Amino acid sequence: MASVQDTLRDRLQAALGAAFGDEFAAIDPVLGVTTNPKFGDYQANVALPLAKRVGLPPREVAAKVVAALCIDDICEVPEIAGPGFINLTLKPAFLEAQLRAIAADPRLGIPTVLHPQRVVVDYPSPNIAKEMHVGHLRPAVIGECLARVLEFLGHDVLRVSHVGDWGTPFGMLIAHLRSEYPTALDADSDLSLGELSTFYREAKQRFDADEAFQDAARLAVVQLQAGDAETLKAWKIVCDLSKRSYRLIYDLMGVSPEICDRGESFYNSMLSAVVSALDAAGLLVENQGAQCVFLEGYTNKAGEPLPMIVQKSDGGYNYATTDLAAIRYRIQEDKADRLVYTTDVGQSNHFAQVFQVVRRAGWVPETVELVHAPFGLVLGEDGKRIKTRSGDTVPLKDLLEEAIARTRTDFQQRLQTEERSESEDFIEDAARTIGIGAVKYADLSQNRTSNYIFSYDKMLALQGNTAPYMLYAYVRVQGISRKGNIDFDQIASDLPISLEDEAERVLLKHILQMADVITQVSEDLMPNRLCQYLFELSQKFNQFYDRCSVLDAPEPQRTTRLLLCHTTARTLKLGLSLLGISVLERM
RNA sequence: GCGCCCGUAGCUCAGUGGAUAGAGCAACCGCCUUCUAAGCGGUUGGUCGAUGGUUCGAUCCCAUCCGGGCGCGCCA
Structure with missing residues (x-):
């Protein structure tokens, strides 16, 4: 199904063609979500730039567009406001139909592209x-x-992945291992990557200081390029070991196993x-x-x-x-x-x-x-390039584990004050999901191109635009299903529904924008737009949750609200999964 | 010297050729006998670095300047 915005855009273009001639049917109607709810749901600003071209005042242009516009199945009568804005408000019946449609759609109403690339x-x-x-x-x-x-x-x-796996550095490393740690190059050695990187540093130092060693390193490069069997074997051992250890970190981070390794050697x-x-x-x-x-x-x-x-x-x-x-x-x-x-x-x-x-x-x-698609630097709390206390670069593994450890501590403290008792597995799973999610969310929610300050305190904060806030909104929905013994997937699709509270409509209208946001991210490659969207979705859900009781509501509100809850949770889960973040059922 | 990025509320940052520039944090005030209060509501807070220009309209585009960061021939 097409997104609401796409449907409106099509209708507006048809109206432009009808009002001003076919050559106007392809122009951009300058359609967007309104800047303020009092202006309705969507606004088309096309009349303003078009005024000069057709030689009419903007409000008259807008009037002609509106006169040619067929959208009474979707919107209330359009209003022309200010200098010539066309304001559109979705009809309740249309909203209810949309809710039913996306609730029944595994893709939440989000279409795939016409021309896959x-x-x-x-x-x-x-x-x-x-x-x-x-x-x-x-x-x-x-x-x-x-x-x-x-x-x-x-x-x-x-x-x-364009891994660095070729050239002089490998000559250095192999030459150094040959002379100092020959057993490391046995196929069954249990060398760790930590040890390997120490050897690497030693090899670099030696290379910079020792001319004879430079020759040995260059020889190893030549042997490697010539396909010498022993040298290639050593190289392969080093590569395999490295890739295995990267995989451990990728798994911890939830990075796809589908990465195709094509190093420089390739x-x-x-x-x-x-x-x-x-x-x-x-x-x-x-x-x-x-x-x-x-x-x-x-x-x-x-x-x-x-x-x-x-x-x-x-x-x-x-x-x-x-x-x-x-x-x-x-x-x-x-x-x-x-x-x-x-x-x-x-x-x-x-x-x-x-x-x-x-x-x-x-x-x-x-x-x-x-x-x-460039990104800015990760800075320490001092605003400078992030470093360990001793001035070294921070291993990614340490950074992630620190986030998990801090989450675990916070979580345990919270359980204690609330006098809750949870299993070790539950705590561990929550700490990992929240900790890793927080690190990833903090990174993605920032404008990609700007530098950002890496702060555990901020990313793990329980309020604000953070992963925990969003995960909590998701958990609240699951709480309703547990409490009410509701199987969301079993809600009959033909029960009457009715949107009566403003908070319900605000929430649903926001859900209906998901498709446009994802499309935008696919075009401009800015994940922070999706983060912003999900944060606003969580806020709107929390407002709804606060104002509208679900389980105690009379029909048809109860069914309507259950559908809204489930659709919100699915949208959150989908959005977070596109960010590479997993959800929790309880926290 | 040349090129690129950045300058928006006390702090961290969104935003963008269009209606009154937003959020989070911080501060203060309210709301739990009620689906997890990790929540919700409210108050306070801005010469959008400066100056010109283009435009019906500029925080956004262009020019110049100021301030900060990064890069610039045999490293990746």
Whole structure:
């Protein structure tokens, strides 16, 4: 079923065509939810920009649109207000029919897209042999959310992680392990990633200080690239160990198991072809021994044209080359229609440059969209880049476990003051769901592009725009079902319903906006809009809950309210699941 | 020097070419014999960094400036 807003838009366009001619049937009616409930439910502002074009005062334009508008099955008689706003108010009978329809629809009335796209979403790209850290929080949380939203709308999503698994760092690591910890490279060693990352740091230090070791490391790289069996085996052990430990963290966070690992090594064999293709496209220029593409619109500090180096003077390739190869592969082999890169805002220049080069090379068909969805930094409470007390980067695992631990402590305290007794399993499950949900929600509810301050106290706060607040709204509905012994799925669909309280209508009208919000998130890739929507939904539900008793209400209010409760809970659950957050039945 | 991002209530932040710029927190005042009060209602709080411009209309678009952050050739 089409969303209310889409239906209204269609009707308005038909009216525009009827009133002013067919060429006006495709213009944007500038339709939106009203800025104030006293103006009705939706407002169309099309008359104002149209006035000049058709040579009539805005209010007369609005009058002509309204005269041609057929919506009496949906809305009350439209009102023309102010300078020429067309205000629309949904009819109670229409609202009741909508409630029935979405209550009966597994998708809550949210349609899938007409033209599904193949979308590649970029996931965090940790470096093999290093632990995941705070820097991987946002790409994991935001990437997962975007992937889920797109998938729910019917797009074909491919999640790809561009892990750092190739090049000099691995030569270093393997050379170091060979000489110092040869047993680590046995297939059955029980090396942990923590130990591995220590070796990595040692290897880096040694590389910077010891020339003989540099040679050993370079030899290992050459052996790796040449496909030497022993070296490859060592490399594979390191990769497998790293990926297993990333999976543990992803599982804790509820990140999809569908991630396709395509590290830098994956593109290794394609890099020379990328460079020749750039040459064939006439973009390649040799400069100081390096193969470059000179960028349009970028200069270096001296004001000279800035090159993107795609092959170093020593013949090696760098990250730009790999990114170019990845884009080419995603378009040519994956047949992607849209490439979404979720990385920190500091890489904006890099992506703008890479996108420019692939476009100039002619690798990007008109129909393919390349989009960098940048995010801001996670800051500590001091407003600076988040660090441990000793100044190191914070491991992601520690950050998540701290959130769970704090939630557990708060929760136990609360149980004590309320003199409740709950099982260990219940407490553990609640602490994990709330703690992880709080971290993810705090991240997603912020405007993606701005930095945010990571504060356990704020994200775990029981009131305000937080995960606990929303989970509580969901729990309240489940409380009603328990108390009243209601099986929501068994509510007969033919019982009479009637919306009588303003709080009921306000709640339902908000629920009916879910489809538009999800569509918007799929377009502008801003999850905070969905968070805002869910927060307002929770608020409106709590107002309804406060004003309208459900179980004690006479019919038909009781059935109406039960349907509203169930539909609210399903909307919350769906919305939270699109954010990658799970719900609780009790808390 | 060039490029990008940001500047909105005491604090943290939404918002956006349209009607009176919103929320949360903090502060204060109310509401539990009633579906979990992790809730609800109310009060207080703004030259939307500055100045010009475009527009019927600008917090939003453009220009300049001020303040803060980030990036800028063989690392990723």
